Amino acid sequence: MLLGEFVHVLDSKGRVTVPAKFRAELGTSLVVTRGIDRCLAVYPISKWEQLAGQVSELPLTDRQARAFRRLLFASAADVSPDGQGRILIPPPLREYAHLDGEVVVAGLSTHIELWDTEAWEGERERIEGMDPEINGWAVLGI
Amino acid sequence: MLLGEFVHVLDSKGRVTVPAKFRAELGTSLVVTRGIDRCLAVYPISKWEQLAGQVSELPLTDRQARAFRRLLFASAADVSPDGQGRILIPPPLREYAHLDGEVVVAGLSTHIELWDTEAWEGERERIEGMDPEINGWAVLGI
DNA sequence: ATAATAGTGGGCGGTTGTGGGGGAAAGTGG
């Protein structure tokens, strides 16, 4: 289970260290791609394959679906951590998520996300400022 | 799994370098043909044969099917990369996809596509401006 | 206190992408 929030640096070569706690669970074959809300999503290969399968089943006759498919696959990159546990983020993805310098690496149970530090702050404030009744807890029905 | 987005040049001789990451998976025998939406599709031979088989089974009595068949096969070319990993794009296909100078080479899991740079930008904008609820993410159930 | 692990920086060699030359092959016209 991928949990926690870490601040790591994206160095001058475009590399980010995967938190040591995540490495065993993520394995050595990962896929980085665009996430929703200008972040990057990093999946272990098994989870990615499941996702890719679903996207491949979208109808080719739908213009919108074709574009989505192109974007998702073309934005993706399979990466494996180097000897120090770092992964290289391809330039187009760095730009998409505005990553440079300090980056937030967050565990989301089944995958991890990479965020620009300010964007992450903004996201957190949005949630914290909300009433628990409507900020997500409510959907659990508890 | 063919993933990623690369900007390469179509040189004065009409050649494009296949990204090194794709070469092993694509093999040495490829087929280039028309893709949907004014791009070119490049398939490894095995995938192409499967596709060609399906198209060949379309009924010859159907006017639409005959036209499609002619277009697909007549536009196709089997190519193999030279010593530097480049493939030669036949002039009619270059024109169809408006390729010259900088070209986007995109991996789409099972095949790759070649795009004119501006057209590719347009494809991306089509998705980026949209709400995640309707742009394709929703089907993933995530 | 010592050792091990984690995160960061950077050097260096091999690979990749691009341009171009020269010979072979194929197409064209006499």
Place this chain on the structure above:
DNA sequence: CCACTTTCCCCCACAACCGCCCACTATTAT
């Protein structure tokens, strides 16, 4: 059938980049 032109393909060369590796520091565990 032959000569000529054009296209194609193989090869070499070079510059930029990528990825592997080593080194240093800080933190954690023993």
